[in-house]
Amino acid sequence: MTTTTSSTTSYHRFKPWNVGRIVIWSLFALMLIVAPMLFKSSLALTMLSQIGYLIIICLSYNMLLGQGGMLSFGHAVYTGLGSFIAIHAMNLASKGSLPIPLVFIPLVGGLAGMMFAVLLGYVTTKKAGTTFAMITLGIGELVASMALMFPEFFGGEGGITTDRVYGGSFLGINFGPAIQVYYLIAAYCFVCTAAMFAFTGTPLGRILNAVRDNPERVEFIGYNTQRVRYFAFIIAGFFAGIGGGLTAINFEIITAADSVSVIRSGGYLLFTFLGGATFFFGPIIGAVLLVFASVLLSELSKAWLLYLGLVFLFMVMYAPGGVASLIMMNLRLAKFGKLRSLWPSYLGLAGTGLVAVLGAACMVEMTYHLQLNAALGPVMSFMGASLDTTALSSWFGSVFVLLTGLGLFELCRRQFRQQWSQIQEEIEHQIKRGEAL
Amino acid sequence: MAQNATYALELRDLRKSFGKTEIIRGANLAVNAGERVAIIGPNGAGKSTLFNLISGRFAPTSGEVILNGQRIDGKKPFEINRMGLSRSFQITNIFPNLSVFENLRCGVLWSMGYKYTFLRFLSGLHDANERAKQLMEMIKLDKKRDTLAVNLTYAEQRALEIGITIAGGANVILLDEPTAGMSRSETTRFIHLIKEVTEGRTLLTVEHDMGVVFGLADKIAVVVYGEVIAFDTPDKVRANARVQEAYLGSAVADAQAEGH
Numbered sequence: 001m002t003t004t005t006s007s008t009t010s011y012h013r014f015k016p017w018n019v020g021r022i023v024i025w026s027l028f029a030l031m032l033i034v035a036p037m038l039f040k041s042s043l044a045l046t047m048l049s050q051i052g053y054l055i056i057i058c059l060s061y062n063m064l065l066g067q068g069g070m071l072s073f074g075h076a077v078y079t080g081l082g083s084f085i086a087i088h089a090m091n092l093a094s095k096g097s098l099p100i101p102l103v104f105i106p107l108v109g110g111l112a113g114m115m116f117a118v119l120l121g122y123v124t125t126k127k128a129g130t131t132f133a134m135i136t137l138g139i140g141e142l143v144a145s146m147a148l149m150f151p152e153f154f155g156g157e158g159g160i161t162t163d164r165v166y167g168g169s170f171l172g173i174n175f176g177p178a179i180q181v182y183y184l185i186a187a188y189c190f191v192c193t194a195a196m197f198a199f200t201g202t203p204l205g206r207i208l209n210a211v212r213d214n215p216e217r218v219e220f221i222g223y224n225t226q227r228v229r230y231f232a233f234i235i236a237g238f239f240a241g242i243g244g245g246l247t248a249i250n251f252e253i254i255t256a257a258d259s260v261s262v263i264r265s266g267g268y269l270l271f272t273f274l275g276g277a278t279f280f281f282g283p284i285i286g287a288v289l290l291v292f293a294s295v296l297l298s299e300l301s302k303a304w305l306l307y308l309g310l311v312f313l314f315m316v317m318y319a320p321g322g323v324a325s326l327i328m329m330n331l332r333l334a335k336f337g338k339l340r341s342l343w344p345s346y347l348g349l350a351g352t353g354l355v356a357v358l359g360a361a362c363m364v365e366m367t368y369h370l371q372l373n374a375a376l377g378p379v380m381s382f383m384g385a386s387l388d389t390t391a392l393s394s395w396f397g398s399v400f401v402l403l404t405g406l407g408l409f410e411l412c413r414r415q416f417r418q419q420w421s422q423i424q425e426e427i428e429h430q431i432k433r434g435e436a437l
Numbered sequence: 438m439a440q441n442a443t444y445a446l447e448l449r450d451l452r453k454s455f456g457k458t459e460i461i462r463g464a465n466l467a468v469n470a471g472e473r474v475a476i477i478g479p480n481g482a483g484k485s486t487l488f489n490l491i492s493g494r495f496a497p498t499s500g501e502v503i504l505n506g507q508r509i510d511g512k513k514p515f516e517i518n519r520m521g522l523s524r525s526f527q528i529t530n531i532f533p534n535l536s537v538f539e540n541l542r543c544g545v546l547w548s549m550g551y552k553y554t555f556l557r558f559l560s561g562l563h564d565a566n567e568r569a570k571q572l573m574e575m576i577k578l579d580k581k582r583d584t585l586a587v588n589l590t591y592a593e594q595r596a597l598e599i600g601i602t603i604a605g606g607a608n609v610i611l612l613d614e615p616t617a618g619m620s621r622s623e624t625t626r627f628i629h630l631i632k633e634v635t636e637g638r639t640l641l642t643v644e645h646d647m648g649v650v651f652g653l654a655d656k657i658a659v660v661v662y663g664e665v666i667a668f669d670t671p672d673k674v675r676a677n678a679r680v681q682e683a684y685l686g687s688a689v690a691d692a693q694a695e696g697h
Contacts, residue, residue, distance in 0.1 A: 198558070199555055201558050201559055201560065202554060202555040202556070202557060202558060202559060203546050203551040203552070203553070203554045203555070203557065203559060203562070204553050204554060204555040205555065206535075206539060206542070206543060206546075206559055207543060207546065207553075209532070209534070209535060209539075210532045210535065210543045212534075213532040213533055213534050213535060214530060214531065214532050214533070216530065217526075217530045217531065217532065217601070218515075218543075219513070219514040219515050219518075220492065220514050220515070220518055220523065220524055221515075221518060221523075221543060221544045221546075221547060221601065221604070221605055222515050222518045222519050222546075222547030222548060222605055223515055223547055224513070224515050225515075227553060228553065231553055231555070235555070
C-alpha cells in the first residue's frame with residue numbers, strides 16, 4: 001500500500017532524456033556533420049573517416065576493459081575478421097551473387113565479428129583476470145598465424161582488395177568519393193555510440209560493472225559471471241566487427257599482417273587506456289589521439305613510437321584514468337569555482353615540462369640521426385635549428401636543457417601538489433557542509 | 438502439513454576435506470523455516486567452511502545439503518542463490534565502484550526476472566527501482582543513495598552487505614560474522630537491524646559475541662572440530678555438559694555476567 005503512494009515520488013533522479021543529454025548528443029551529431037566542412041583537405045577527410053570507425057572500435061573495446069574489467073589483447077581478431085568477411089561480401093556483391101547494398105556492409109562485418117565472438121569468446125570468457133588476458137593473447141596469435149596459412153581467404157601478403165562502388169548510384173550517392181564514405185562512417189559512428197551508451201544503462205550493462213568490481217559477489221546474487229562476460233564479449237564483438245566493416249569500405253584493401261595482428265590489438269588497448277577507460281567518452285578521445293599519433297606524429301618523427309611509449313608510461317603512472325579523467329577532475333574544480341586559481345600552476349607545469357621534453361627530444365632525434373641517417377652527414381635540423389650530432393656541445397646543451405626543465409618542473413609539481421590537495425580539501429569541506437544543510 | 442516434513446535447510450553427514458585434512462567431519466543440522474540459528478564454536482572449528490559448503494563456494498566431499506526439500510550440494514553459487522539462499526561475507530564483499538543504490542539494484546535484478554536483459558533501460562524498471570529504494574530505507578542508507586560504496590564508513594558497508602544479501606528475496610539467509618569489527622553500540626544497533634530485515638525468513642549466522650547470540654537466536658548450533666555437537670534452544674545449549682566442556686564454559690559465564 002505504501003508502495004503505490006511512494007512510487008509517484010521522484011526517486012530515480014536519472015532521466016534518460018534530460019536536457020543536458022540532448023544537448024551533448026546534438027553537439028556530437030553536429031560535430032560529425034560539420035567536421036568535413038571545416039577541415040577540407042583530403043588528409044583531414046582521411047583522418048576524420050579513420051576517427052569515425054576507430055571511435056566505434058575503441059568504445060567496443062572499452063565495453064570489455066572499462067566496463068567489464070576484461071583486459072583483452074586480441075580485439076583486432078574481431079575487427080579484422082569483420083573486415084575480411086565484409087570485404088568478401090563486397091566482392092560477392094559486386095559479382096552479383098550477393099544482393100547487399102554497401103550501406104549494410106558494416107552490419108555484415110558486425111555479424112561476422114559477433115559470430116567469431118560467439119565461437120572464440122566461449123573459451124575466452126570462461127576465465128577472468130590474468131587468465132582471460134592470456135587466452136586473448138593466445139587466440140590473437142592463433143588467428144594472426146592462421147591468417148597467413150590461408151591465403152585464399154586472407155589474401156596472403158597482398159591482402160584482399162575490393163571496389164566499393166559496385167551498386168548503382170542512388171540520388172547521386174555511389175560511395176565513390178571519400179566524402180560520401182565519411183558520412184556513411186559518421187552515421188554508423190553516431191548510431192553505434194548511442195547504442196553502446198544505451199547499453200551502459202541496461203541490466204546487463206550494470207551487472208557487467210558489478211562483475212568488474214567484484215565477480216565473486218555477483219555469483220551470490222544469482223548471476224553466472226561467465227555468462228555475463230560472454231554476453232558482453234559478443235556484443236563488443238558485434239560493434240568491433242562494424243568498425244572492421246567500415247575499415248574495409250574506407251581502405252578497399254585489407255591485409256592479414258596488419259588488421260588481425262596482435263600489434264593492432266595492442267594499439268586499441270593503448271589508446272583506449274590513454275583516452276580513459278573509466279569514463280564512457282574516454283575511448284572517443286582515445287580514437288582521436290590514435291589517428292593523430294599514427295598520421296601526424298609518424299610524419300613528424302621517426303621516433304614516434306618511442307614518444308608514444310613514453311606518453312603511455314607517464315599516463316599509467318600519473319593519470320591512470322586517462323585524458324578523460326583529467327578532464328573530469330578539472331570540470332569538478334570548475335564546478336566548485338576553483339579552476340581559475342590553478343591556471344598559473346598549469347602554465348608553469350606546461351612550460352617547464354615543455355623545456356624538459358625539448359631537451360629529451362633533441363637527444364632522441366640526434367641518436368636516431370646517428371643511427372639511421374649517418375650517411376647524410378653529422379648535421380641535422382631540429383625544429384628550425386641545425387644541430388651537429390657529433391659535437392659534444394650539442395649533447396651537453398641538450399642535457400642542460402633537459403635537466404633545467406626537469407628541475408623546474410619538479411619545483412612546479414611540488415607546489416602544484418600542495419595546491420591541489422588543499423583545493424580538494426576545500427571541496428570536500430564544501431560538500432560536507434552542503435550535506436549538513 | 439507438518440512443519441518438520443521439510444526443513445528450510447538440512448545438512449546430512451556433510452564432509453569436506455582439503456587435501457588429507459578433513460575440516461568438516463560429518464555435520465548434521467536441520468533448520469525449520471523462520472528459525473534464527475546462531476552458529477558458534479571456537480576459531481578454526483569450520484563455521485565459515487560450513488557456510489561456504491552450504492552456499493556453493495566449495496563443493497562438499499560427501500554428504501547432502503537440502504534447501505526447502507531440494508538437494509543443492511555441488512551446485513554453483515548462482516544456482517543456489519536462485520533457489521532461495523543468500524549469504525553475506527565475513528570480509529565486506531560489495532561493489533566498491535557502484536553507488537549504494539546501484540549495489541542494491543544489482544542484488545534485486547535477477548530475482549525480478551530481468552536476468553541478462555540488454556533491451557530495457559534500468560531507469561524504466563519501476564518495480565526493481567522501488568524495491569532497491571525500500572531496501573535502502575530498510576538499511577538506513579537512503580541519505581547516501583549516490584555515494585560510491587567504497588566511500589562509505591565500515592558500519593555502513595556492513596549494512597550495505599546485508600542489504601545486498603536480502604535484496605533478492607531469498608528465504609534462507611546466511612550471515613557470516615555480520616558484526617565483526619564493530620563497536621558495542623554499533624553492534625547493538627546492527628543486531629536490531631538484522632532482526633528487522635530478516636523478519637519471517639530463516640536466518641543462520643556465525644557470531645562470536647555471546648551477548649548477541651543469546652539475544653538474537655532461537656536456536657544455537659555449536660560447531661567443534663568440524664561437527665555440530667549440539668543444536669538446541671539457547672537455554673538447553675547453555676546447560677549442555679558436552680558444550681560446556683568443549684567450548685562454551687567461560688563464554689556462557691561471561692554472557693550471564695552481563696545480565697542474561
